[in-house]
Amino acid sequence: MVQETLMIITLVSIWLSLCMSIVTLSGATDFWLAHSTKRVTITPLSRYPMITIVVPAHNEEVVIAQTTRAILDMNYPADRVELLLFADIRRSSSPNGSSTARSGTSSRSVGFPARTSSSSVSLSRGSGAGATGS
Amino acid sequence: MTEDTDISFKIMQSGKLIALAYNSEAFQQEPERLHDYYFQRLRWAKGNYQVVIHNFRHLFDHSNWRVKLETFYYSCTFFWFNAAIVLSDIIFLANVGTLIARLFNPGLAIPFTFGESNILIMQILLLNWLLMIILYVLQISIAMATQFGQATTGQIWLALASYFTYSQLFIVVSIHAVCSVCLDSLLGRNGNVWVKTKRFND
Structure with a gap:
């Protein structure tokens, strides 16, 4: 039963x-x-506000160049995109992946925030980033 | 640990809607080793369980109805239906085990049955199982049909094979996740340890 x-x-x-x-x-x-x-049909927008994209990139050095390229190839003007890659406490000390991304996207605004202390993170903005995202 | 699910619930709770960009395409790198894959999915499963447990009380308060519906749906799938699948697997394995043992000891009775002579109910249940597998393959086929060049014969056979392999792995993943979430709260462990998924070069 x-x-x-x-x-x-x-x-x-x-x-x-x-x-x-x-x-x-x-x-x-x-x-x-x-x-x-x-x-x-994709009609152009009346204005393109500055947008900030934050990518947590901890130990992503193998794929970060590809990721960065794909993000900047989005259907949005690359000069209106501010891309922040966060690579905190990297496993390897050589910044291989970061330098590839930097050289491949030199004209675009890619930020490499540097860790300054254990609690605060300072954001260093890339050259193309004029205004902060709204 | 599944911040995407969590943020969806928070947005719905605040009364805002989430737009669907049905034409957008997203790509992701899948882990290439079973070990990495297992722990990625385990993290996702654990994260989803945490979100559901965290939102469970919203079923009974004056929350947004979308939160209620979503919590109800997730609770049914994650607790009730998962438990039913695990139960049916136990029933199936117990019966198969007894059938094998009967080869050596013919006196054994099959533990789970609606009467061993009841052929009709056996046929209905077998047909049921067949329909379930077809529904599973249909779900995957429809998903593939929405993407150009995906719905090939080979892929559909793969979908069928995945019922017996990939899907069974997820039963293990969900049991592991439930045990892990329970032990976290029992032992006061921090359950939010992020297992970083290994990335691969092409």
């Missing part, structure tokens, strides 16, 4: 979870069918 009750509870629970996934799946399909045929 205990076994049968346990089996019934398990079965009903799993059926309910299946109902839930069918609901989300049909919702997603319905949304996609309605939106996949829409042609998306």
